[in-house]
Amino acid sequence: MIQPNVDQNIKVWDWSIRVFHWSLPLLIFLLWFSQSEGEMERHFLFGQILLGMLVYRVIWGFIGTPYARFNHFLYGPKTFFVYFKNFFSGNKPRYLSHNPMGGFMVLVLMGAVSFQLVTGLFTSDEIFFEGPLYSLVSESLSSWMSRWHALFFNVLLILIGLHLAAILLYKIKGEGLVKAMLNGKKEASDQDQDLLAADAMQNFPWLRFIFAAALAIAFVLLVFNLAG
Secondary structure: OOOOOOOOEEEOOOHHHHHHHHHHHHHHHHHHHHHHOOOHHHHHHHHHHHHHHHHHHHHHHHHOOHHHOHHHHOOOHHHHHHHHHOOOOOOOOEOOOOOHHHHHHHHHHHHHHHHHHHHHHOOEOOOOOEOOOHHHOOHHHHHHHHHHHHHHHHHHHHHHHHHHHHHHHHHHOOOOOHHHHHHOEEEOOOOEOOOOOOOOOOOOOHHHHHHHHHHHHHHHHHHHHOOO
């Protein structure tokens, strides 16, 4: 195994992670816009794409490139609070992948988007449009889902705002996160807590990518045809 790279830019985020990251806000905007314009067929189409990408990201979190895996950036409470305590000090630990706070935020955002998606599957406007799984639940449960699908979008916007504020705060503290999510690279240091061997990101695992993408597509097709 090649020794870890230090003091140079190394690949951290593979291209599929970057596509997922930048597609997420775009799809959320398109979902909001299509719904506000009453274009529900497009709304459902964008929902299918978002669901597929979210399922792909979950699968990729287990079998994907090293820095993208959940076990690489999800930490226990002790590590989280140590990082949080030292965040505004000069002793803040460095991480190439998501730091403990960032990893927690990834879970929160993915959970929030998942809740928004799941509630949307069972919604109905009681006139023209129904979610693909509307017929599988009772009318009262669908009404509950529809209400929360509308209300929770505001919570999702707040979380996105917090995420953007955190990015700005890191920028002020001298750690640019946006550029790394554009080119996939970060400057490594021997102080990084999660530095992997230099050859960890040399080759993109295309077979695992095809497997993950195929599973995600199959899941979406199953969900949107289940009630039929």
